[in-house]
Amino acid sequence: MAFWGEQTVADVKRSSCKAYVAWRTAQPIKSFTKSTPRMATAQAARRDLEDLSAAIGYWTAEHPLLMRPKVWLPEKPESPRDALSRDQAARLLKASMGWRLKDGKWKRLSGSAKANRAHLRRFILIGCYTGTRPGVIPKLLWHESATQAYVALDDGTIYRRGRDEKDHRTKRRPLVRLPPRLIAHMSRWRAADALVERRGPDGERIAVTTVLHHGGRPLAGKIRRGFEACVRDAGLAEEITPHWLRHTCATWLLEGGASLWDAAAYAGMTTKTLETCYGHRRPSHQNKARHSISSVNRF
Secondary structure, eight states, X not given: OTTTTTOOGGGOSHHHHHHHHHHHTTSBOTTOOSSSOOBOOHHHHHHHHHHHXXXXXXXXXXXXXXXXXXXXXXXXXXXXXXXXXXXXXXXXXXXXXXXXXXXXXXXXXXXHHHHHTHHHHHHHHHHHHHOOOTTTGGGOBSSOOSSSOEEETTTTEEESSOTTOOOOSSSOOOOEEOOHHHHHHHHHHHHHHTTOOOBOTTSOBOOOOBSSEETTEEOOSOSHHHHHHHHHHTTXXXXXXXXXXXXXXXXXXXXXXXXXXXXXXHHTSOHHHHHHHSOOOOGGGGHHHHHHHHHHOOO
């Protein structure tokens, strides 16, 4: 509103959208608390303009415009997200166990670090093994639910949405069958959670209901800050975010020889999305093709 003010829909054009991007990228990020503020990026401005375009479309559906303006968007760069290597994933997991890599050597952190990061270990393993979206994993329950994602260890399945929840058109949440190693991990977690002592105001014992928790209590905020600490302690690049785990799972599936259809169904996405957004495969994924062409060509 500080930029568009009293302008009308007719004022939305390429020149005004470009002017907005220039204005927006000169604004500091409000949540940035350091002495030198960080400015908003062109991609933040792009997201704002996408919202503006959606709002115009929503209005047009109810009150058709004689001429709907086309919202100009800055070019979208290629995502820096990639897949973790096996070594990087192992380092990240070790950091979540209360270790820090410094000067090439692992150093044990304080005794409380391991307990404070227990939920991050679970988050990393579930993300790498199943490719479930980072926003869904913290919501997983140990019991069946009509409105929330849950785990059914009896049949080795994660239901990424509640029994009565509808699937989103663009963010699919199909069930995923758990690999044996993750089932073993989760069975141990559930047994450990059954022993967690948490009491209510009247002294009654409160059972742990969520797979990820702090001392039996569901996570109150986002997982990103703790994840960033693990990334730093593992000596990994700071651009690695929780969503990299989804890329990692998709890439490992393809490298392991899974078909596009099977990999997409397992990770909960379309084959088109898998190819265009998550197909960051290393040269090693062509080994099968390389050996196949060698077996038929003898010249």
